[in-house]
Amino acid sequence: MKFTEHIDPGNIKLGLEGQRKDEVIEELVELLVESCNVSDADTILDAVLSREREGSTGLEKGVAIPHAKSDAVNKLCIAIGISKDGVDFEALDGKSSHLFFLMIAPTNESGPHVQAIAKIVKMIKIDRFRSKLLKANQPQEVIDAIESAEIGEI
Amino acid sequence: MSNGAHPLRKILLYIDGSESAITAAQFAIAIAKSYESELRAIYVVNEDLLDELLKVKIFVQMEKMDYERDLEEDGKRYLNYIVKIADRKGFKVETILRKGVVHEEVSREVDEYGCDLLIQGELGEVLSLRDSFYEEGERILRKVKCPVMIVRGSDKIEKKYNEM
Numbered sequence: 542m543k544f545t546e547h548i549d550p551g552n553i554k555l556g557l558e559g560q561r562k563d564e565v566i567e568e569l570v571e572l573l574v575e576s577c578n579v580s581d582a583d584t585i586l587d588a589v590l591s592r593e594r595e596g597s598t599g600l601e602k603g604v605a606i607p608h609a610k611s612d613a614v615n616k617l618c619i620a621i622g623i624s625k626d627g628v629d630f631e632a633l634d635g636k637s638s639h640l641f642f643l644m645i646a647p648t649n650e651s652g653p654h655v656q657a658i659a660k661i662v663k664m665i666k667i668d669r670f671r672s673k674l675l676k677a678n679q680p681q682e683v684i685d686a687i688e689s690a691e692i693g694e695i
Numbered sequence: 696m697s698n699g700a701h702p703l704r705k706i707l708l709y710i711d712g713s714e715s716a717i718t719a720a721q722f723a724i725a726i727a728k729s730y731e732s733e734l735r736a737i738y739v740v741n742e743d744l745l746d747e748l749l750k751v752k753i754f755v756q757m758e759k760m761d762y763e764r765d766l767e768e769d770g771k772r773y774l775n776y777i778v779k780i781a782d783r784k785g786f787k788v789e790t791i792l793r794k795g796v797v798h799e800e801v802s803r804e805v806d807e808y809g810c811d812l813l814i815q816g817e818l819g820e821v822l823s824l825r826d827s828f829y830e831e832g833e834r835i836l837r838k839v840k841c842p843v844m845i846v847r848g849s850d851k852i853e854k855k856y857n858e859m
Contacts, residue, residue, distance in 0.1 A: 600752065606753055610765075650769065651765035652711075652766060662751055
């Protein structure tokens with residue numbers, strides 16, 4: 542599974558405006574509406590917020606991976622957002638989150654979703670990878686960094 | 696190797712839901728039918744990966760169980776599909792669904808079934824050395840103690856299969 546096959550510049554927002562967890566998730570879901578042919582953004586938003594209520598997907602080192610399954614998509618959809626200021630995402634280490642990977646999978650096929658999450662979990666452990674994303678000035682730089690991480694250049 | 700002079704009495708087919716697994720299945724059915732071999736298809740729910748995602752707190756317990764059920768259903772669907780396409784060619788395929796560490800479960804099945812050949816689809820694109828340690832097809836290839844056939848060339852195989 543190649544992660545970059547699921548993203549394009551339209552799925553990436555470098556300057557997230559949201560100051561709160563729910564606002565950031567809403568911004569990310571909006572990115573998917575056009576780029577991923579989402580039929581019902583509210584359903585996705587509800588699914589992600591509901592999942593967050595079970596436990597935050599804010600990890601350590603400023604990364605969060607909100608995710609859910611929904612019938613509103615017919616393929617794995619990924620949105621990436623970067624917040625320079627950081628947002629309180631109730632992360633494990635109590636620090637602000639800056640890098641957000643929203644993943645929505647169709648309900649009838651979980652395999653690619655699980656693989657995509659596992660892949661990003663591996664990438665975000667690399668300090669240089671996170672640093673490259675935070676310094677990105679264009680969405681394409683984010684894609685390039687992910688591609689480099691996938692081929693082991695970072 | 697299983698008993699008897701026939702070198703391919705039992706064939707195990709590993710499937711993972713990918714398109715290349717379908718190609719491998721077509722080829723496995725064709726070979727098994729030609730050699731009158733037994734054919735068993737295996738799918739493994741990657742519990743190891745789910746446990747890892749639970750450990751790093753990406754999944755909560757309930758969610759992990761939910762995904763496990765999903766992957767099990769996916770596996771049953773893939774296995775049923777193999778049975779169906781084999782049936783169309785007048786051939787019977789046994790199926791088995793296991794849960795655990797994928798390459799270890801496939802290796803265990805190779806030993807327990809006593810197969811003479813393991814067939815699997817084209818290996819996933821290994822983009823880095825780091826990746827190769829996690830690619831299940833690669834790990835199976837290294838782990839199992841029997842001959843392994845990697846099936847490539849989907850167009851050619853599909854054409855031949857349709858002519859069968």
